[in-house]
Amino acid sequence: MTRKIWVFDTTLRDGEQVPGAKLNLYEKLEVAQQLKKLQVDIIETGFPSSSAGDFNAVKEIAAKVGNTDETIITALARAVKADIDAVYNSVKYAEKPLIHIVLGTSDIHVEKKFGKSKNQILDIGVDAVKYAKTFLPDVQYSTEDASRADFEYLWATIEAVVKAGATIINVPDTVGYAEPEEFGELIFKLNDRLKNLNDKVLLSVHCHNDLGMATANTLAAIKNGADKVECTINGIGERAGNTALEEVVMAINTRLSVYNACTNINTKEIMNTSRLVSSLMGLDVQVNKAITGDNAFAHSSGIHQDGLLKSRDAYEIISPIEVGLDDMDLVLTARSGRHAVKSALEKLGFNQLTDTQFEGIFEDFLKLADVKKEVYNHDLYVIVENYYAKNDNHNHDMTHYSDNFYELMDLQVISNTNFPSASVKIKKGDQILKNSAVGSGPVDALYSAITKISDLDIKLIEYTISSISRGKEALGKVKIQVEYRGEKYVAKATDTDIMKASAFAYISAVNSIVVDTLLPVE
Numbered sequence: 436m437t438r439k440i441w442v443f444d445t446t447l448r449d450g451e452q453v454p455g456a457k458l459n460l461y462e463k464l465e466v467a468q469q470l471k472k473l474q475v476d477i478i479e480t481g482f483p484s485s486s487a488g489d490f491n492a493v494k495e496i497a498a499k500v501g502n503t504d505e506t507i508i509t510a511l512a513r514a515v516k517a518d519i520d521a522v523y524n525s526v527k528y529a530e531k532p533l534i535h536i537v538l539g540t541s542d543i544h545v546e547k548k549f550g551k552s553k554n555q556i557l558d559i560g561v562d563a564v565k566y567a568k569t570f571l572p573d574v575q576y577s578t579e580d581a582s583r584a585d586f587e588y589l590w591a592t593i594e595a596v597v598k599a600g601a602t603i604i605n606v607p608d609t610v611g612y613a614e615p616e617e618f619g620e621l622i623f624k625l626n627d628r629l630k631n632l633n634d635k636v637l638l639s640v641h642c643h644n645d646l647g648m649a650t651a652n653t654l655a656a657i658k659n660g661a662d663k664v665e666c667t668i669n670g671i672g673e674r675a676g677n678t679a680l681e682e683v684v685m686a687i688n689t690r691l692s693v694y695n696a697c698t699n700i701n702t703k704e705i706m707n708t709s710r711l712v713s714s715l716m717g718l719d720v721q722v723n724k725a726i727t728g729d730n731a732f733a734h735s736s737g738i739h740q741d742g743l744l745k746s747r748d749a750y751e752i753i754s755p756i757e758v759g760l761d762d763m764d765l766v767l768t769a770r771s772g773r774h775a776v777k778s779a780l781e782k783l784g785f786n787q788l789t790d791t792q793f794e795g796i797f798e799d800f801l802k803l804a805d806v807k808k809e810v811y812n813h814d815l816y817v818i819v820e821n822y823y824a825k826n827d828n829h830n831h832d833m834t835h836y837s838d839n840f841y842e843l844m845d846l847q848v849i850s851n852t853n854f855p856s857a858s859v860k861i862k863k864g865d866q867i868l869k870n871s872a873v874g875s876g877p878v879d880a881l882y883s884a885i886t887k888i889s890d891l892d893i894k895l896i897e898y899t900i901s902s903i904s905r906g907k908e909a910l911g912k913v914k915i916q917v918e919y920r921g922e923k924y925v926a927k928a929t930d931t932d933i934m935k936a937s938a939f940a941y942i943s944a945v946n947s948i949v950v951d952t953l954l955p956v957e
């Protein structure tokens with residue numbers, strides 16, 4: 436039988452302790468609603484004694500999100516009556532409220548932070564639990580800095596607060612000092628004693644990520660008897676953050692035979708929740724972050740892409756659909772191969788390409804991918820469009836005009852406010868032609884230099900430039916309309932360098948004029 440692991444989300448309390456991540460009331464409500472949709476069991480909503488604003492936010496969430504008995508609403512208090520009052524007076528509006536009390540257990544906390552004896556601190560904790568129990572039946576007690584505490588004192592504290600009525604015992608690795616094997620052993624020993632003392636009390640863990648081991652420590656705790664895990668979305672939290680909810684939940688789901696456990700989380704809401712928290716708190720998710728990073732389901736190298744197209748499980752242990760994404764993302768880069776490019780083209784509807792056409796397009800794709808980090812769908816449309824345009828010219832036998840066509844070899848454009856200028860080097864048949872010009876702007880200078888070389892009386896009527904796809908290496912698409920002897924010619928070109936795109940478009944228009952002037956009159 437799989438064991439249910441309770442998921443306690445503290446994004447709105449420990450997560451909100453991240454500098455600059457503070458949310459207003461409406462934002463907190465929004466996140467809490469989403470956490471309910473994600474089906475976390477307990478939402479920690481804040482620290483109500485810290486400010487009137489936080490008190491009010493906790494109260495509103497309790498009333499509006501805690502209005503069913505599916506989600507327990509809690510908030511944090513020190514072992515101080517005023518804090519417990521504030522928690523009770525704000526969470527009491529929920530159907531299922533819980534008071535959460537924290538108090539240090541390590542020698543460092545007891546002696547250095549509080550300057551008290553162990554017995555004094557133990558008594559303060561017991562009194563706090565007894566006081567909280569006068570308000571509510573459900574009280575969680577967190578033995579702060581438990582992983583650095585003396586084991587027998589930690590147990591004595593747990594035994595005393597359970598006897599005083601605590602219904603959940605939380606064992607925090609407050610400073611992220613624990614190591615998985617050692618933390619697993621600690622939880623095993625505590626679980627053994629706790630289940631003998633009162634098997635209704637839930638044993639919980641709360642890990643921090645200072646050594647990058649929060650998820651590993653939490654999973655080790657689950658293996659060793661922990662019933663409940665505390666985590667945050669995207670692993671945000673004090674300093675290096677907390678255990679990431681999505682990592683623990685997906686590890687349990689993916690490695691069922693290892694953990695033999697389950698949660699109530701609706702995994703399809705993971706990505707929505709991650710993006711909401713990230714955007715409201717202004718905390719970007721690192722691209723390679725497990726589960727919720729942009730690249731977590733993106734595959735970029737040709738060998739991997741080919742393998743995935745043949746069998747998803749070759750390089751995929753979780754379906755992106757399980758966490759709420761549409762599908763895997765095959766990122767097209769210069770390291771992609773023919774299988775991936777062909778599959779992307781087919782998804783865009785290019786199903787009729789002959790092998791020769793595909794090879795030509797693939798060649799153009801590689802040229803673009805070498806100058807751009809990623810090639811997006813928009814870019815693929817342009818590659819195919821350009822390829823067809825090139826091919827169309829070849830279909831009409833233009834070979835006997837080719838000596839009259841202009842081809843850009845090099846350009847230099849200087850853009851400054853007083854004196855924009857351009858120099859171009861252009862090939863026409865066997866000739867190499869060079870010219871320079873100044874203009875009212877860099878494009879005007881560039882077009883004047885090309886016009887001088889062509890010696891045609893061309894008038895530019897329209898010039899538009901737009902960016903195709905995203906990123907700083909995005910393709911610039913230039914579309915122009917020119918007039919020559921009363922005829923209008925439209926031309927377009929794309930390049931990652933917008934000056935080159937401008938020159939290509941203009942030269943393409945010039946070549947169309949050349950064809951028209953050389954074609955025999957029918």
Ligand SMILES: CC(=O)SCCNC(=O)CCNC(=O)[C@H](O)C(C)(C)COP(=O)(O)OP(=O)(O)OC[C@H]1O[C@@H](n2cnc3c(N)ncnc32)[C@H](O)[C@@H]1OP(=O)(O)O
Nearest residue numbers: 449482484485486513514515537538539548549579609673
């Ligand atoms: C591990 C954690 O994440 S714990 C949660 C951390 N979260 C927060 O701190 C929430 C935001 N904090 C605050 O708004 C404020 O610090 C408050 C409202 C809690 C307290 O503010 P102040 O009264 O001005 O005290 P201040 O923060 O300067 O110092 C903390 C005091 O609480 C005491 N204290 C600290 N932890 C506890 C505890 N668990 N139980 C009882 N007292 C405690 C300290 O000893 C100190 O008391 P002292 O003034 O007698 O030395």
Ligand SMILES: CC(C)C(=O)C(=O)O
Nearest residue numbers: 537577579607609641
């Ligand atoms: C309040 C407690 C659980 C905490 O955040 C910690 O110890 O890190």
Ligand SMILES: [Mg+2]
Nearest residue numbers: 449609641673
């Ligand atoms: Mg914490």
